[in-house]
Amino acid sequence: AQSVTQLGSHVSVSEGALVLLRCNYSSSVPPYLFWYVQYPNQGLQLLLKYTSAATLVKGINGFEAEFKKSETSFHLTKPSAHMSDAAEYFCAVSDLRGNKLVFGAGTILRVKS
Amino acid sequence: GAVVSQHPSRVICKSGTSVKIECRSLDFQATTMFWYRQFPKQSLMLMATSNEGSKATYEQGVEKDKFLINHASLTLSTLTVTSAHPEDSSFYICSARDSSGGAFREQFFGPGTRLTVL
Numbered sequence: 547a548q549s550v551t552q553l554g555s556h557v558s559v560s561e562g563a564l565v566l567l568r569c570n571y572s573s574s575v576p577p578y579l580f581w582y583v584q585y586p587n588q589g590l591q592l593l594l595k596y597t598s599a600a601t602l603v604k605g606i607n608g609f610e611a612e613f614k615k616s617e618t619s620f621h622l623t624k625p626s627a628h629m630s631d632a633a634e635y636f637c638a639v640s641d642l643r644g645n646k647l648v649f650g651a652g653t654i655l656r657v658k659s
Numbered sequence: 660g661a662v663v664s665q666h667p668s669r670v671i672c673k674s675g676t677s678v679k680i681e682c683r684s685l686d687f688q689a690t691t692m693f694w695y696r697q698f699p700k701q702s703l704m705l706m707a708t709s710n711e712g713s714k715a716t717y718e719q720g721v722e723k724d725k726f727l728i729n730h731a732s733l734t735l736s737t738l739t740v741t742s743a744h745p746e747d748s749s750f751y752i753c754s755a756r757d758s759s760g761g762a763f764r765e766q767f768f769g770p771g772t773r774l775t776v777l
Contacts, residue, residue, distance in 0.1 A: 582768075587750075587771070587773065588770055588771065589663075589665075589752050589768040589769050589770040589771045590703075590752070590754075590768040591768075592765070592768075595765070636702060636703070643764070644756060644764045644765060644766060645708075646705060646708070647693075647703075647705070647754075647766060648705075649702045649703045649704075650702060651701070651702045652701075652702050
């Protein structure tokens, strides 16, 4: 079975500050890991994905995440927050075939001016 | 590429009526489509997996007679909420997976359908 835990349901940062959203996973098989962003009343947009290649993954909008197997973590970071980054972020895990995405509870990111 | 559409984007219906939601892959063929439900301030929960030409596979706790899924072509899956009740009010999101490619196939998400049952 697979599961995802996102630490912190709400994160608030100042514009220009570092963004760090935490994600830990549990998986009995080698995982594929994803970060999605959701704006209000919209579907999900893929930010980045880890599919067993490089452990440091770069995504869109300046986001990146590092897969750390020893820590079972896949934290999302961005060096400098922008107002447009305010949204809800979901970490997700799937098996190697991309079946059955399991989502974390989500983290709402607030960016203060 | 890899665009998934949903129709309608919003629907309001009376209790006891049925509502059909369409999910289309616009520029690729999707052997498999997934239906998720998202309650306010909660995460997405997989309801069912829809494979073209075969019966859908429902997750535990999801009533297959209430949530009818049809995947009649490689670009269209429909979710019908039968005899809808206020507790069915939710945000329904579909995703589609490209039929081509290697062992790993990414899911692409639609924009969602907001269902409100009065």
